[in-house]
Amino acid sequence: MGYSKEKASKFTHQHIIKNELVQDFLQRCEKVGYHDIIDLDYEGKITPLKDITDKISTDIKYVITADGGYQEVNINDKFPSHTLCYYNVGILTFAVADLFALDTQQTIDPDDLGKLKNLETFSFVVPMQNIKLKECDFKTSVRKTIFEIFRDRKLSGNDGDSKDSLLNTIKWLIFREYSDKSGTMQITCPNPHCDERLEFKRQTDNYLDEKNDFIKCHNCGHIVYITDCFELHDLVDEINGAGAITSYIMSVFEIVLLLCMFRFFMENNDEKTLSKILFIKDGSLALFSRLDDFAFKVIRPFMQFLYEKSLRDNVSYINFVGLDKSGMFVEHLKNTESKIAKNSVVLPNLGYIKRFITGENQSVFGENTYFGIKMLVRGDENLSFVLDMAVPFGLSNSYKQYITSPKITDFLCLKSVLEILFRLKCDLYQNSTPMAFVPIALINKLVSISNVPSKKILTIFSKDKVK
Structure with a gap:
């Protein structure tokens, strides 16, 4: 590794190219064909979009999202x-109607920021x-x-x-x-x-x-x-x-x-009013490391409480999702997207997660960190993403038990949420997996702190204030 800001050599690749051992090794390699990739166990885990229905009817009129930069x-x-x-x-x-108005252009224009509310x-x-x-x-x-x-x-x-x-x-x-x-x-x-x-x-x-x-x-x-x-x-x-x-x-x-x-x-x-709002988090519905106690001892029980209340009142109070940009599930989706049927959702259980994503281990994925359940969503050839939905079970159940056999039919308003997300896809980052979405892309632009000039200005500001 070079020193920080040290420029790499422009000619050392020649030593690699001319090395006979490297050449011999590459000649002994072959590409793994599409049909040779390990078969994924989708039985009982994949649901066509047309077969997904809402457990509770809803009329989402607003989208609320939060994001930050440092x-x-x-x-x-x-x-x-x-x-x-x-x-x-x-x-x-955002008003959902305003967001849908951006659907025709599919790119983020600075003038769009004037349409934002609150x-x-x-x-x-x-x-x-x-x-x-x-x-x-x-x-x-x-x-x-x-x-x-x-x-x-x-x-x-x-x-x-x-x-x-x-x-x-x-x-x-x-x-x-x-x-x-x-x-x-x-x-x-x-x-x-x-x-x-x-x-x-x-x-x-x-x-x-x-x-x-x-x-x-x-x-x-x-x-x-x-x-x-x-x-x-x-x-x-x-x-x-x-x-x-x-x-x-x-x-x-x-x-x-x-x-x-x-x-x-x-x-x-x-x-x-909560039933009219879709809350979108940039990233997983989870808190990691030292924050995990707060995640599964405080936030998850609150989500479970709201799930039970929603069923009792026949109103969904918990339209809360996370959209992953990176991580093991995103990498898995990139590698397997072509094998997932178009217009379908894969809801992996614990066995699938251990076999194809995290590897075999003694722990239960997300047991102490997640207050959401992950799924792989594929629309057409230009739309796929990893979606977290707030836990779809009440206080009498446990995450450890539920993740062994999750069910699409347990989610309150998955159909409505997916319909909104499909309308909010954004081509700001072309050919990207996972897909970018308008609310996240817009708030990213508003809160991010750039290296130039923001970092330089903050450095000058700090030097002036801290003695």
Whole structure:
């Protein structure tokens, strides 16, 4: 490997081409033919689009999506580095009718941005290395910064009511305010000299009270923020900094931001509005690494609760999907797309996943990370993608049990969701697998932070502000 920015040699390929051992090896190789590729076990897992029906009728009128971008900047060219990470996350609401109006052009034009409704952006900064809050050590600085990010950002904007904060949505989910109000969360004390396992629960009857934002460790007296449930501080240290948590901060912020919408409508007794909204996440319906406790102990039960409520009320309150751009499932789709019948959906079970995608292992794919179920969708020759749909089972079932034999008929509004997504495909990235979609492509453009000129400007800005 060369040094950073070192240009590669223009002639060393000659040594490879002229090497007799290389030539001999290639002559002993042959291409694997299309019919020689291992047969995929689609029996019972593939469903023609024409055979898919909605379990519950729905009339989706809006699409809401969230996405973010981040950029690390180093404000010191010498050792030690002083690094910050800037984030820009947006949530965007579209009328489905407006999105369908873009269907005829299939490309993203800057003028289209004027048609967008209700864009709200959230910007924040996190210390990454050798920068800390005054009177705090580095790890505490990162913990406190994460807590303040969720406390101070509100769905209703910077000037909105404090009850609309993202932090209150985290508490609403953890304490299960949407159902029996008895939820708790196990959190390890962040004091490196303690490691006591603590139960985080409401300290007062009203979950909105600030007293429910933190607890004190009964062993060492250390302050524990409710956002410590993400346990990202375990990936932070004084030497290596916080670089390992950059993407996790954005992932959990995006998810909590979308779930704020659920809390808003449910607390205002307007759940039926949820049936008119398709929520789209850029990426899997999952949270990884240290965030997995929050994913399967907090978010997944909420999705299961809404699924049961939807069945009882015969209204789909949970039209929530993820669209994968990369990963093992996307690579599998690229390699097998030609063998999947057009206009069909493959719903892989655990056996299929282990045999053809992840390989055989003792763990259950997604058991501690996913709150959605993956499927492979193929339309015509120009349309294929990996789709996550929110878990289609109630609280009496478990992900581990369900993934062994998922059923297309369990999904509430798969037919309607697919019809909308097919109309929203975008040719911004031609010949791409998976397909790009208009809402994701548009919000990507709005929130991404470029290397030039944004990174340079943020570096200058940081140098001026941090002394």
